[in-house]
Amino acid sequence: MEKKKAKISIPVGFKSAIVYLFATVFTRGLAIISTPIFTRIMTTDQVGMVNLYSSWYSMITVVSTLALTSGGFSIALREFEKERDQYVSSVLSLTSIVAIGVALLYFVAPSFWNNITGLPTHLMILLLIGLLVAPARDFWLSRQRFEYRYKLSGTMTTLSAVVASGLAVAAVLYANNVDFSDIASVRLFANYSIVYGVALIIWFSIFIKGRCFYSPKYWKFSLQLSLPLIGYSIASQILNVSDRLMISKMVGNSAVGVYSTLYTVSSLSLMVWTAINASFEPYLYQNMENPKSKIKKLSMSMLGMYSLVAILLVYLAPEIVRILATKEYYKGIYIMPPIAGGVYFIAVSNLYSDILVYLKKTKMVMISSAIAAALNVVLNYIMINAYGYMAAAYTTLISYIVMALLLSIWANREFKKYITEIDFVYDNKLISVISILTLVISLFAILIYNYAIVRYAIAMCVFVATALYGVYYLKGNENLKKNKV
Template sequence: MKRIIDKIRSIPTGAKSAIVYTASSVFTRGLAIITVPIFTRLMTTEQIGVVNIYNSWYSLISAFATLSLTSGGFAVAMKDYSDKRDEYESSILTLTSIVAVAIALIYIIAPGFWQKVIGLSNSLIVLMLIGFLVAPARDFWLSRQRFEYKYKLAGFISIFTAFLASVISVFVVIYMSNHNIQSTATGRLFANYLIVYGVAGVIWFYIFLQGKTFYCKEYWKMSLAISVPLIGYNIAGQVLNVSDRMMISSMVNNSAVGIYGTLYTVSSLSLLVWQAINSSFVPYLFQNIDKDKHDIKKVSNLLLEAYAIISILMTFFAPEIVKILATKEYYDAIYIMPSIAAGVFFTSYANLYSNIAVYYKKTKYVMYPAIIAAGINLILNYIFIKMFGYMAAAYTTLFSYIVLAFLQAIWSKKVCIENDNDINSIYDNKKLFILAILTTLISLCAIPLYSNIYLRYLCIVIGLIVVLFMGRKIAQIKR
């Protein structure tokens, strides 16, 4: 025990911080998955659809409401204004608060119109507006804690908030279901977000009390110069992520949104793995990208190969996963999961290349592919959901993610040329391209196997053996 304690104490603070933040992120997302079987059995598909619509609209609008300040100039400012972090933090919180108030005023002018457009009740839109005001404070505070390697309090608050919000949401839904109260979606959302926004509201006041700076031209100018190009990227990315559910709601119904949204969440489970992989890979990439000798090709190939196998296995396990997490109402739509999982895989492919653009501070080259892919997704959804129903959205989204990935690769090549680097010296482009195509084809091959359990399980066993082999190879790479 003493040796174990000594080893824990000897771990660098940065490593401890990374472990805690990764663990809290996995725990938070894991709770969302664990509660799925409860909600799908207590709520109708239409009520689940309302929850999905709320989350989709919130994600889309918050991409603008936050001005992308946490993903843009925040880390740079923490370094440049190391002795004035409190003042900087409160100053940019004023910016996001002004945007939130402006969005609220736009809603107040014509509430009926916006309720019809968004497809939510007045109470849920007001809840959303509260989130736009206070949630950025929590994001800023957590980003600063992470930058300063202060992981204990941040980890505790993240885990405790997620746990409390999930538990109360479950109890509220159970109570409303037992008493035949129909608005369980509204009850679930209020129970969850009043906890989340309540904690964010406390942090909102704390930041202003600490910083006491409501406006600073220097801080605003620097932050917006870096973050503004990312606003377009984040909005386009959210359109690509959630427009399918919004369009299904308006063109079909909320019940279809509930089924599609739930299966989309299940199909995206592997993203937890990729986010952990990418967060570990990015520091290595940034430290070695301009060196003459490095192993970026070898590392990136192995990491993407391992993730490809995990994505494929998820599609082959889809029937079992859906039976655990959902009810019979969702089974008929199981055939959309392979295309969604393949689309999610292409986000990892795009991430590899967007990392290069971010390193060279050419964030506009991350924005362009996202905007084009989002536009294509909207057009294809409008055409094919009308023709073939809501399941068509899974395939239009897959195509849009393919476009995003390959456009990102093209623009990253341009970035490398502009900075006297060669993208072929960083990534094995041919191998990555072949891997992406094979992953898509193999994932889609799972569809006919859903009716043949023996052949499907044989493929799963082979895949697990390959995963173990890949794991051993990855373990041999130096950290």
């Protein structure tokens, strides 16, 4: 008799990683596809206003969510494994109370806050709505990733991105045809009506399912982990957006439009890291103390592949900018290598901060990011005044390097104190080598941007290396594939 062929079973952890990677890349891809439309219809001032809104939202949401959507959320899901519905409902009520408090604070003196943020009242109201409902979406997606329930979340993420991007493009085109002046607001309202609408549905569903609005046990556990992370999250956001906020005040929104657009292009590689790390993090937390785990191999494969993607992006930067933007943006192309280098060190920081979160040493995470953020603000003030807004790219790079170094030192020290079964989960020497090479190769691109053939040759080599490294990563992913919640 003919033997039946064995059915190949693809583990759920691996499926989840692939789906989240696709959803993230697809979502960011839509943003990139729509960029040429916006940069050709909207002025740099209008693009600057859109990015100013995003920057302030990122800053304020850190406080309003109490950093409850940070790494401590995964720790809590493991701690309250049989009470997850109640736990999520409880912490969502906490973020909702804070969001309402922020809204009341705004409406006491709206003109005062409008002057500080540079945003008009209608955009501030849109921002406040987001502060209330968006945490529900973040909690839900984080839980889906933790539990490797990828089908519904992947579909929802993809579809909502398609509808939001499509509606934003259509609304901007229509507003331009009828000569409507405030195109920035049209774009923001069109996009976020979908994003916040989906979040509102999830907001209600979490409360209906969990039916737990207050729990001292859940609140105490979460706040002990998250409160120190508020400082970290605020500092991280200062690192991420202070350059744009300071450029807006010191130079103008037109400069913000150029800088932020090129910053977005330079950080495209981060979407690859974000997607991969989102699936790796649960495995890391569940196997941190397992001597037989493949954490070291997986993490170094991830970082190496991400490094290659970041370098490839830098060497193709001139072509990417020509496709996505107009000549107004070309003058800022030389800031892309240092920005890409800084973004790479975000990934390095993530690796080490995850360890400190696991060990519940979140104060160290906060201190390191606060030092880097303070350094960034001081350097921005000095360098932007002296050399113009492009200097902010280099100050941001320096600050991210400092944060990564501090986190690596403290993570190694604390790990050795509490976990003695293994030396360390990461290969520190290899991380150092990859980091130095990434930085040197990225900055070298500045010297050869005008030599297309040389750039293409290097880009081709990096592309081949990325493909080979990607295959190696997938083949070495056996432990992650087998891991199930």
